[in-house]
Amino acid sequence: MVDSINTLTVSILDRDFRINCPEENQSELTSAAKFLDDKMRDIRNASQNSGKVLGADRIAVIAALNIAHQLQQLQSEQAKVAEEIDRMNERLDDAFIQDLSLDL
Numbered sequence: 001m002v003d004s005i006n007t008l009t010v011s012i013l014d015r016d017f018r019i020n021c022p023e024e025n026q027s028e029l030t031s032a033a034k035f036l037d038d039k040m041r042d043i044r045n046a047s048q049n050s051g052k053v054l055g056a057d058r059i060a061v062i063a064a065l066n067i068a069h070q071l072q073q074l075q076s077e078q079a080k081v082a083e084e085i086d087r088m089n090e091r092l093d094d095a096f097i098q099d100l101s102l103d104l
Contacts, residue, residue, distance in 0.1 A: 012037045013044070013056055039063040 004023045009016050010033035021029050040063045047054045
């Protein structure tokens with residue numbers, strides 16, 4: 001099956017970007033663009049409230065760094081949860097083996 005590629009227009013910080021995207025991924029891309037737009041607007045508004053004027057490039061880099069940092073934190077948390085699940089599975093396996101040996 002060949003994916004149908006369409007051009008999607010997303011708006012980020014009042015600029016439109018045309019992006020080729022498979023039809024089945026358009027809602028995710030639109031959601032990601034909205035997320036990025038919201039982050040960039042938050043940064044722009046915070047900088048304006050503090051009396052600083054940041055260019056769109058700097059705002060984009062700050063937003064990208066913040067999002068990358070959040071991703072790293074989530075990946076670290078996910079790794080910790082996976083390790084805990086592995087430990088629990090090992091304990092369950094040990095308990096199950098002990099229970100089987102008691103039945104014999």
